[in-house]
Each structure stands twice: as structure tokens, then as C-alpha cells.
Amino acid sequence: MLTTLSAKNKSQFVNGSAKKPEKENSLFNAWQRCNDMVVSWIVHSVSSNIRQSILWMENVEDIAHIRSSNRGWPIEAKRLKRK
Numbered sequence: 001m002l003t004t005l006s007a008k009n010k011s012q013f014v015n016g017s018a019k020k021p022e023k024e025n026s027l028f029n030a031w032q033r034c035n036d037m038v039v040s041w042i043v044h045s046v047s048s049n050i051r052q053s054i055l056w057m058e059n060v061e062d063i064a065h066i067r068s069s070n071r072g073w074p075i076e077a078k079r080l081k082r083k
Contacts, residue, residue, distance in 0.1 A: 013038045015064070043055060
């Protein structure tokens with residue numbers, strides 16, 4: 001999954017280096033769109049059991065924190081579909 005995110009230049013959302021700007025910042029809307037896209041990719045790339053626990057999350061960094069605190073997702077996690 002990280003390889004796919006890196007290829008799409010979105011790995012910063014998972015590793016936390018793409019910090020959410022303030023709503024007044026001109027980059028906020030672009031950040032929000034990218035975050036939403038990565039959340040969607042992740043939600044649609046994991047098993048249904050995992051999906052149920054992350055579906056309500058709106059921030060990639062929160063999902064990544066859950067993943068790291070659980071020592072990674074189970075093997076059943078699927079690859080991101082190439083678009």
C-alpha cells in the first residue's frame with residue numbers, strides 16, 4: 001500500500017508530514033481533497049473487518065495511527081486498485 005501511495009505522491013499523508021493546514025490557509029481545500037482521496041483508497045483496500053473500524057475516520061493520520069498501534073493490518077488487507 002505504501003508503494004502505491006508513494007507512486008501517487010501521497011505517502012506524506014500516512015507518515016504525518018502533510019500536516020493539516022488551518023481552514024483560512026489557501027492550501028486547506030487542496031489538502032482536504034487529497035486527504036479524502038487517500039482515506040477512500042485505504043477504506044476500499046482493506047478487509048471488511050478492518051473497514052468497519054476505520055470507516056468513520058476522516059483523517060489519514062488517524063487511520064495510520066490505528067494501524068501502527070495494532071502492529072499493522074492483517075495479511076487479508078487487499079492491494080489498492082490501480083486507477
